[in-house]
Amino acid sequence: MSCGHRLRDATWVLGDPDEAVLRWTRKQVQSWVPRLSGAPARLVDRLEDGLSIVVGSRLSNQLICKAADQGLIDLTTLGEDGFILKQTVLDGATVLLIAGCSPRGAAYGVCELFERLGCTFVISGDHLPPCDPEMPLPSLDVAKRTACSWRGIFFGGYCFTTNSMMSLPDYETMFDQMVKLRMNRIVFYHFENEPFIDYSFMGERKLVGDISHPDSGYLSYGRHFTGSFRVEDLPVGREQFDREKIAPLEFQAVGSSDDALDTARNFMRKIIALAKARGIGVWTTVLPQFIPPNLSKYSRPMPSLHKHWSAHLSCTDPVAGPLNRARIQGILDAYPDLEGIFLGIPEGFFDDPYPETRVLIEREWDDYAESLDLQRKYWGRFWPGDKQQKAHLRADIAFTEIVKTTIAEAKGMRPDLKLGICTVCKAYLLTHLHDILPLDMPFIDIESRALWTLDGAPLHLFQRMKGRECVIIPRAVDDGSLLGLQFPLWQYSKDGFVSSAKENGTNGLMIQTTHIRGNEHSIKYLADGMWEGPAAPGEFYRHYAERVFGATAVPQVMEAFTKLEQNDEFLGGRGQHNMPWNMVPDQIWIMHTFKEFDQPFHRAPFSQDFVDRCEERAIKFRQAIGSLSLALDRFGEAYQLTTRSGQQELAYIINRTHGYRAHLQALVQFAELYHHYYEMFALLPQDLEGFKQSLDRLLTESHRLEGVTRESATYFASCVEHTTDLALLWMVSHRMVLGSHCLCEFLENIRAFYSGGEYWKPVDWDKLFGRCVFPPHGTGRVGEGENTSETEPG
Numbered sequence: 001m002s003c004g005h006r007l008r009d010a011t012w013v014l015g016d017p018d019e020a021v022l023r024w025t026r027k028q029v030q031s032w033v034p035r036l037s038g039a040p041a042r043l044v045d046r047l048e049d050g051l052s053i054v055v056g057s058r059l060s061n062q063l064i065c066k067a068a069d070q071g072l073i074d075l076t077t078l079g080e081d082g083f084i085l086k087q088t089v090l091d092g093a094t095v096l097l098i099a100g101c102s103p104r105g106a107a108y109g110v111c112e113l114f115e116r117l118g119c120t121f122v123i124s125g126d127h128l129p130p131c132d133p134e135m136p137l138p139s140l141d142v143a144k145r146t147a148c149s150w151r152g153i154f155f156g157g158y159c160f161t162t163n164s165m166m167s168l169p170d171y172e173t174m175f176d177q178m179v180k181l182r183m184n185r186i187v188f189y190h191f192e193n194e195p196f197i198d199y200s201f202m203g204e205r206k207l208v209g210d211i212s213h214p215d216s217g218y219l220s221y222g223r224h225f226t227g228s229f230r231v232e233d234l235p236v237g238r239e240q241f242d243r244e245k246i247a248p249l250e251f252q253a254v255g256s257s258d259d260a261l262d263t264a265r266n267f268m269r270k271i272i273a274l275a276k277a278r279g280i281g282v283w284t285t286v287l288p289q290f291i292p293p294n295l296s297k298y299s300r301p302m303p304s305l306h307k308h309w310s311a312h313l314s315c316t317d318p319v320a321g322p323l324n325r326a327r328i329q330g331i332l333d334a335y336p337d338l339e340g341i342f343l344g345i346p347e348g349f350f351d352d353p354y355p356e357t358r359v360l361i362e363r364e365w366d367d368y369a370e371s372l373d374l375q376r377k378y379w380g381r382f383w384p385g386d387k388q389q390k391a392h393l394r395a396d397i398a399f400t401e402i403v404k405t406t407i408a409e410a411k412g413m414r415p416d417l418k419l420g421i422c423t424v425c426k427a428y429l430l431t432h433l434h435d436i437l438p439l440d441m442p443f444i445d446i447e448s449r450a451l452w453t454l455d456g457a458p459l460h461l462f463q464r465m466k467g468r469e470c471v472i473i474p475r476a477v478d479d480g481s482l483l484g485l486q487f488p489l490w491q492y493s494k495d496g497f498v499s500s501a502k503e504n505g506t507n508g509l510m511i512q513t514t515h516i517r518g519n520e521h522s523i524k525y526l527a528d529g530m531w532e533g534p535a536a537p538g539e540f541y542r543h544y545a546e547r548v549f550g551a552t553a554v555p556q557v558m559e560a561f562t563k564l565e566q567n568d569e570f571l572g573g574r575g576q577h578n579m580p581w582n583m584v585p586d587q588i589w590i591m592h593t594f595k596e597f598d599q600p601f602h603r604a605p606f607s608q609d610f611v612d613r614c615e616e617r618a619i620k621f622r623q624a625i626g627s628l629s630l631a632l633d634r635f636g637e638a639y640q641l642t643t644r645s646g647q648q649e650l651a652y653i654i655n656r657t658h659g660y661r662a663h664l665q666a667l668v669q670f671a672e673l674y675h676h677y678y679e680m681f682a683l684l685p686q687d688l689e690g691f692k693q694s695l696d697r698l699l700t701e702s703h704r705l706e707g708v709t710r711e712s713a714t715y716f717a718s719c720v721e722h723t724t725d726l727a728l729l730w731m732v733s734h735r736m737v738l739g740s741h742c743l744c745e746f747l748e749n750i751r752a753f754y755s756g757g758e759y760w761k762p763v764d765w766d767k768l769f770g771r772c773v774f775p776p777h778g779t780g781r782v783g784e785g786e787n788t789s790e791t792e793p794g
Contacts, residue, residue, distance in 0.1 A: 002136035003087050003096070005051040007117065008037035010096070010137060011044045013054045015061030021103040021279045022060055024179065025110050032114050038133045047093040051137065053113075054090070055098045056106050063090065064099045064106075075101050081184060082145035083109035096140065104279035108182045112144065120547040121180035122520035123513075124722060125173075127548050127645060147501045148530040150442070150471040150508030152185035152280070153178065153523075158194050158219045160479065161229075161583060162514035162727040167249040170723050171271050174516060175278045181527040186275060187283045187342065187444065187510050188268075189422065192290040192310035193221050195257075195264035199330030201323050207257045207294040211310060213770070217251025218260035221309065225584065225592070227734065227770040234733040235741065236710055237717035246730050265334045272337050281339035284331065285422045288324045288406040289313055289346055289399050295323070303351055315401035316356035324402070325409040332414065340418030341410070342444060343403050347424035349395040361397050367432065368393055374428035374461065382452040396429050407437070420444060420469075425452050427461045434465040442469035444510060449495055450478055450488075450573025457495035462504045469507045472497055476513040476522040481575020482583065483716075483728055484660035485518045485653065487564040489525050489537035491573055498529035515724035518656055521561075537565070549638060549646035556638035560631040567627040576617045578667055583731050587614060587670035588739040588768075594746055595765045601753045604678045611671075611678050618671035621664040628661040652719045659715030659732065666708045666736060673701045673743075688754075695751050702747050706740040713737050738768050 014026050026043065033041035044052075047063070058065045058075065067073050072088050083100040090097070098109040111121065116138055118129030153174070158164035166174075178186070190196045193211035195218050200206065208218045215229035216222075229246040231238050245252055250267050254260045272282045289312060291299055296311035299319050304312055313320050331341060372393050375383070383389055403421065410417055420442040421433060430443050443465065447457035462470045474497045477486055492498065500506045509526050513519050525540050538558075545557040568575075579585055590606050597605035632654060639650045676698055683691040713732040720726055745763040753759035 003139035005137050007033060007135045007137055008039035008133060010051045010053050011042045011048045013044060013047065013052055013063060015056030019060045019103050020277045021107050022056060024278050025055060025107045029110065035128055036117060036131060037135050038131050047091060047095065051094050051096060053096045053098060055110055057100050057102050060103050064097065066090065067097055073097055073099055075099060078105065078143065079145045081105045081108060082143065083112065085109055085113060085140040085142045087139055087141065096137065104184065107179055107279065111180045111182065121177060123174065123177050123181065123523045124517050124520055125177065144531060146531050148508030149469065150185055150510055151527065151530050152183040152510050154187045154473050154510040154512040156189045156512050157191050160514045161216065161220050161246055161730060162482065162724045164219045165246060165248055165723050165727050167723065168270055172274050175275050175280055178280060179278050181524065182531060183527060184279060185281045185283065185510065187285060189285040192287060192292055194219060195260040196268050197286060197327060197331060198261040198265055198334060199326045201295050201326045202298050204295065206292045208260050209257050210293050215245050217245060217247030217254050218257065219247055219251065223770065225769055227768045233767050234730065235737045236713035236733045237729045240717050240720045240729060241726060268335060272335060276337060283340045283342055284338060285342040285344050286327060286331065287344040287346060289402050291323065300354065303353060312350050313402060314352050314354050314357055315398040316354055316360060320402055321405045321409050324406040325413065328410045329413060340420060342420040342422035343406055344422045345396065345399050345403065345426055345429065349392045352398040357398055360401060361394050364397050368397060371428050371432045374431060378453050378458045379428065381454045400433065427458055431461055431464050434468060439467050442471060444471040444473060446473040446512065448475060450491060459496055459500045459504050459506065462506050466505060471508050471510055472500055472506055473510050473512050474526055476511050476519040477515060478574050479514065479581040480577045482514060482579040483663055483731065484575060485564065485656050486522065487561060487568050488522055488573065489540065490565050490569060492526065493537050497526065498534040515727065517722040517725055548649055549642040553638040553642040553646060556634045556641065560634035563627050563631040567624050571620060571624055576620050578664060579731060584735055585667065587667055588735050591739060591742060592769060595769065601750055603681045606674065608678060611674050614671035614674055618668045621668050625661055625664050628657055632657055652721055655715050655719035659712050662708055662712035662715060663732060663736065666705060666712060669705045669708060673698065673705060676701065692754055695754065699747050699751060702740065702744045706737065706744055709736040709740045738764065742768050
């Protein structure tokens with residue numbers, strides 16, 4: 001119902017101009033009012049005739065303080081970030097009070113007003129209604145509060161070449177949208193091979209570049225398997241890039257380890273400042289169980305190779321405490337405005353073979369009995385077998401010991417330092433850590449039925465952790481399927497992420513995402529749910545579709561969204577690893593063996609088991625391709641019915657989905673090709689002519705396959721609307737197009753061998769997989785154990 005006043009006529013009294021969040025709010029009002037009403041925002045410092053919109057908190061706006069003192073509004077029940085929108089009379093003037101206990105809460109209230117005027121805020125930008133000079137202001141008496149004190153974004157490591165490409169303007173825009181979505185924190189998960197955590201030990205500075213690739217700005221891992229990070233080496237889509245390297249703009253000229261560490265420190269300081277100016281707190285995560293390879297000479301040798309993240313520390317190594325003290329001190333020196341530091345428990349499981357460690361584990365073992373039982377009960381379907389489960393727990397005990405040592409070192413340096421614990425699918429362990437760690441340390445944990453608890457996320461375990469802040473990390477993007485648009489709302493609803501605050505006493509959601517564009521629906525569903533409570537996915541989709549695409553397009557969009565939800569569920573929530581965490585699908589990864597294979601002219605460089613695995617996934621992909629085609633049909637119909645802005649949004653969705661469908665088609669063709677490839681050699685030596693004919697057909701298949709990968713890359717090149725979209729284009733162009741081209745080159749050499757031609761023409765393996773200046777190196781094989789996985793358990 002209208003209050004009888006127009007937006008264009010209202011005056012705005014925004015309070016303290018020196019308060020950072022209110023400065024941000026002022027800027028938004030000055031942008032939104034003219035775009036919605038056609039008239040500039042009227043900013044004043046006192047009440048005037050007509051309607052005055054008064055914004056702020058007790059401390060930032062005297063008029064809000066006066067209204068509260070007169071009993072016109074009650075701020076005492078709102079919590080830290082709650083807000084009130086109330087039309088009333090103050091000092092004889094008609095006012096709309098937008099008040100919070102903090103300036104951040106007041107800013108959220110302003111965003112609430114504009115949403116009620118028809119704006120839709122998503123993580124990538126704003127959807128605004130058409131300009132209307134007569135736009136009325138509603139009559140309001142609204143109070144909103146949330147039980148979720150943690151609401152924000154979780155950036156899970158720069159190892160993913162997605163958000164690792166974002167520059168400072170990208171962060172600034174994202175932080176703007178986070179405020180509009182009423183988010184208050186961002187958590188970074190920094191692996192040790194990244195340059196953001198800088199310190200020295202024994203007089204020697206940490207080095208990066210031995211695991212992180214120099215051409216990625218020393219950010220992304222994969223020195224031993226990733227290949228080129230240079231745009232000039234991309235076969236498709238180079239024209240879309242505004243940079244020479246697959247790295248942030250600020251890291252393009254980084255040329256050494258020292259340069260990378262210095263650049264990263266300045267970069268992160270500016271990110272923290274941008275966040276702080278918007279009322280967003282920043283936490284970082286450190287893994288105290290890892291050590292840079294160059295500093296590992298000061299520690300006990302451990303069994304694993306230095307391949308992906310870094311070397312490992314033994315929990316009984318005397319240097320573990322001093323080294324982590326240096327690491328924490330480095331963080332505090334570099335980032336004094338950090339809100340806190342999470343200490344991570346690695347998601348993998350690594351063997352610590354030293355006798356002292358075995359004694360420690362035996363001493364602690366009985367205290368972890370319940371954790372072992374919980375792991376068996378809820379994680380047992382994914383990690384079957386007593387031997388594996390016990391090995392996992394032994395590793396967790398060792399990891400926990402390093403965390404305890406690090407806490408003691410950090411608190412000894414600064415007793416008021418905010419510390420927390422970060423885990424990946426280890427709620428079974430947190431039940432014990434709750435009993436032994438200080439209650440002022442928040443826990444933050446990824447859980448999902450799509451990962452390792454196949455019967456559902458066991459969020460009820462957090463009911464056991466009363467008196468502690470516990471935060472869940474849902475995934476907007478699962479790192480098994482980095483290319484396709486993901487539709488996980490059904491999964492969120494089944495796992496109970498939004499309802500967990502009420503049911504389990506958890507304190508909010510930090511939403512993991514790798515790219516910004518294409519995840520608007522997932523992030524908004526979770527962000528809104530932390531304030532409004534859980535919504536049925538269908539109900540949310542209908543409202544979202546109406547706001548973004550218009551009422552006439554809703555039936556078609558809803559049908560497409562439903563089909564895509566079904567498809568994500570059918571593929572297990574992880575896309576059958578069609579573009580996994582290391583950004584190299586198995587169908588490309590297998591070519592590592594081609595490079596060094598010594599019998600390429602006599603047999604296939606892979607096994608029948610590999611062929612069977614590819615075909616098992618291809619069966620799923622064929623059905624998924626059909627589902628994507630049906631969704632594309634509905635989106636095409638919706639395109640004819642939607643608004644102009646809706647057409648822009650649908651064009652992006654359609655092209656991304658076309659690119660994803662072509663990508664799955666390529667993986668199906670890879671499976672068929674590998675099947676024919678393996679069978680072909682059965683013709684030798686009896687039927688040489690039949691073999692050569694099969695080889696010719698295989699070459700035809702391989703060139704057709706390369707064409708499909710190029711089609712996929714071309715679609716992804718057509719929908720670059722955010723910096724993280726460039727990362728998707730890089731994945732398809734570098735991995736899939738270049739990979740299929742290398743396969744063609746390899747097969748051409750085999751044909752040359754059987755045709756009397758030169759069969760040693762070079763294949764672009766180095767461009768695809770890279771050539772490091774040194775081989776993967778370890779610190780010696782010390783008691784090689786059975787539990788030395790370098791990757792996630794899945």
